[in-house]
Amino acid sequence: MAQQYVVMKMGKELYGAPVMQVVSVERMMDITPVPRTLPFIKGVVNLRGTVTPVIDLRERVGLSAAERLDSEAMRIVIVEVDTMLVGMIVDSVEDVVTVEESQVSTPPEVVGGLRAVYLHGVAQLGERLLVLLNVNRILSDVEVDQLKEVEKRVRG
Amino acid sequence: MDISQYLDSFLAESEDNLATLDDLCLALERDGAHDDTLAAMFRAAHTLKGMSATMGFTAMADLTHHMEDALGYIRNHPSEFQPTVVDTLLAAIDALTANLDQIRDSGSEAGIDHGPILERLAAVISGHEAGGGGSAAEAGPPKAFRDRVIELVQSGREPVVVEIAFAPQCTMKAVRLLMVERTVESFGECAAVFPDVQALEADADAPTAYVAVIVPDEDSNALLTAIQEISEIAAVNIVRLDSLLTSTNAPDVQQARVETAAAVATPTPAEEAHAVRTAAPAPGGKVRDQTLRVAVSRIDEFMNVLSELVIAKTRLELLAQHGGDHALREVTEQIARLTTSLQDGVMQMRMMPVESLFQRFPRMMRDLQKTLGREFEFVMTGLETEMDRTVMDEMGEALVHLLRNAADHGLEPPEMREQKGKPRKGTIRLSAYASGGHVYLEVADDGAGIDRDRVLGSAVRKGLVDERTASNWTDAQVYDLLFASGFSTAEKVSDISGRGVGLDAVRGKVESLGGDIRVESVPGQGTTFVIELPLTLAILPAMLVRLGNYVYAIPTGSVEEVARLAAGDIDSIQEQPVYRYRDGVVPIVDLGDRFFDTPCRGEYPWNAVICKEGKRRLVLIVDDIVDELEIVNKPLGRYLEQVEMFSGATILGDGRVALIIDVRQLF
Known part of the structure; x- marks a missing residue:
């Protein structure tokens, strides 16, 4: 079974989000911060009238956001999980590629800062590696993270 | 067939039908076995059966089928109607509601067992029928089958009814019956079978089966011979229609048989189902507007696009003012007007009559009378009052709480009412009305009213207020204590109220919706809770x-x-x-x-x-x-x-x- 992925670039790394879950790719827009949320939640944007939360995918996958050079190429990739819309900020969007399931290998336990449960797998894309994201997990485990954050604040 | 796309409308329509059944059950209890009521119930059950069967939800279809049988029986024997039947019917409705909920949540009926309720429904029929002894059931095919035959007779197509006795050693009766059906089909039309193949598979004990066949007279003997040739079938007999029809006490059917020419067309199931939707009189006898079911999320999407339009319009207005082009300004004004009316229109779409929220209360209040040992009339007014769908959904629980409160704490027990010279039966009134940008919901009882001293005493004991400051408080200030968290004066904690979710939770809910709640009370005459809500949250x-x-x-x-x-x-x-x-x-x-x-x-x-x-x-x-x-x-x-x-x-x-x-x- 072949799956199509939107290839997103962050630093030198390539990440893939299933095309079926990508609603649209937007240019950067005004983001209204939502105070006292997790650091990677950047805020909300007005997506054609719908208030949509936006996260920084760099920070979410454990890359440093400080290394990013703001540029015209930055995009917000809007994905849909269970009718929930969330935007992910990436350095740039490269392409859409087709990956055969047979090309996908199980990811190592940790890729960057991201544990394997957040990944669907890793695929060879020519010379380079494409890290396939499990978008559902990345967006659904936020509650768990949020709880941990609260715990950290309480316990110090 | 992919049915998932119909699931939403199936769920919504089934909910409507269940609500209708619920209402009618109460009417049945109140007014007795009127044929109109029973006919409407029968139609609703029939529609439910048809839809659930189409969707492949067999447990639900089976239960509605048996419900339909029970209703049919009551309808034919109104004199035997007993109020206890209503409890059985309500229990069946509850089971169907639970069934529907599971379908909504999981999309399947896995693990649903309607066994107990099916037995109760069966008892509605057999409880009367088998009153003369168990032999009645064995003497012939069951009522559903006979009804079908009667239907055929009425429509002028007289069937041949064949009784088939399986050989005692026959192990696969269902297969044999299937073969019988095949054989029958080669001669004529197989109009009815009892039991059906699935039932026979489940219950292999049935000694006999019946088929009704539309077949030319001259072929009937050949048919019998053909069936006889199927192995493991012990005997085949033609059942005389007369005996079949007299065993149902339906003289009018006999009549109909004589006057076959004047056959009254019995509506086909499809027509019946159709009739329910178009011709069922709405409660109160009004004719409903033609409606279209639209998901709230779609309206929200529409609203989103509209607010974008409003923003674009504002920018256009700015440009037009600076540009100074007369024609442009004119068009801009027109667009502004149109946008406003569009906005009003969408807001209007989000509004729904409170009836859809209120309709579940009569049933609840009926059950409360029984569990609490109170006697009261439950009156609802202002059902047509419209309010925002979102606000309404949020208010359900709060109203349940207030209504239970009124029944449990507001009203006195019947004996005490009589002692006080009040009518034994109390009244609880739920009303809705709109006024000046707000919607009001009121829950009123004609009970004992709020006992100021008891409230104060309790509040002082709980340390909510000290005695001296409270002594010169107004009544309103005292009543306000009822909403304080941790306050409950209920002398006994019952199953119904006094269980943690206090009035403070109700106030919290109302205030979170931007509304307000207050209480008015006259000692000895009753208490009224008034909830004021914004027309819309949007x-x-x-x-x-x-x-x-x-x-x-x-x-x-x-x-x-x-x-x-x-x-x-x-x-x-x-x-x-x-x-x-x-x-x-x-x-x-x-x-x-x-x-x-x-x-x-x-x-x-x-x-x-x-x-x-x-x-x-x-x-x-x-x-x-x-x-x-x-x-x-x-x-x-x-x-x-x-x-x-x-x-x-x-x-x-x-x-x-x-x-x-x-x-x-x-x-």
């Missing part, structure tokens, strides 16, 4: 404030006053700044500090918004107060549902998002 007046580069909205409902605080206005208690306001001090919260750790407090005077929530006040310090206007409330969505400080967001004229502050979370 649009609310708000104050816009600025913090740094961002604008936030504070609902005007939470704002008491706007002030500029000078150094002299501020005190501190335990190093926390407070503001001397009226006769007390109010804590000060610096929003910049609270949100971003960058205080707004700099040079005096400080820009302050004094907020109130119930009796509590809070001063919010902001950088600037920008504006006050009507905003469109949009949810932050599921991803941010953990965020408590903001109840939603709105889109400003320049297209940016402003968060709506939930003041209650800042206390």
